């Protein structure tokens with residue numbers, strides 16, 4: 543039997559340059575529900591989750607990845623509900639799950655069914671969750687911005703492979719960790735892929751004109767970026783540089799970057 547999973551969204555009160563309007567907490571199913579990404583450690587948000595699920599039972603706490611804006615409320619929600627934490631168990635995670643999910647694993651209850659999809663890139667423990675042809679993409683795919691890839695746990699090559707993993711399936715809608723639903727998933731995936739390819743091409747173009755440094759590249763490519771977003775931009779360029787060094791296209795000597803000699 544195919545379950546049509548009902549999904550509700552609660553916005554956490556943690557807006558910022560990195561979290562947009564705040565973290566989206568999702569309540570999945572009816573009656574016996576799962577909560578995906580409890581969000582920041584904020585008593586008002588905990589109260590809002592409990593109020594929204596009044597008369598229901600939270601049976602599972604799901605985590606897309608361990609970044610603080612998604613995970614800090616996990617202990618509070620566990621204490622309030624007794625529900626186990628389900629997530630990807632990476633040795634580098636700050637918070638370890640009670641139930642470790644594998645790629646492709648199906649989780650189900652009376653009113654919902656989800657498939658965990660391991661999508662490293664933003665973080666090595668990142669999971670998306672599919673409910674039929676709707677995908678809860680957390681920070682892997684967002685509509686308002688591209689994903690920050692922060693080495694070493696964030697890896698560009700993993701991210702590109704994780705985009706490809708979603709590209710093989712006919713999604714109807716993405717519900718992401720920050721911002722509005724994405725109604726044209728295939729187009730968004732193609733846009734994000736093209737964005738990274740263009741970024742890589744511009745880094746290679748710069749280095750073909752002469753050696754540079756990480757900060758030199760950031761200054762050239764992100765000349766007018768808001769100061770609050772510069773650290774994320776620098777991490778992203780670093781992620782590209784690491785990937786280019788791994789493929790042997792670029793080499794690094796101390797902090798000097800240059801095209802590898804053919």
Ligand SMILES: [Zn+2]
Pocket residue numbers: 561565609611612681719720
């Ligand atoms: Zn986030």
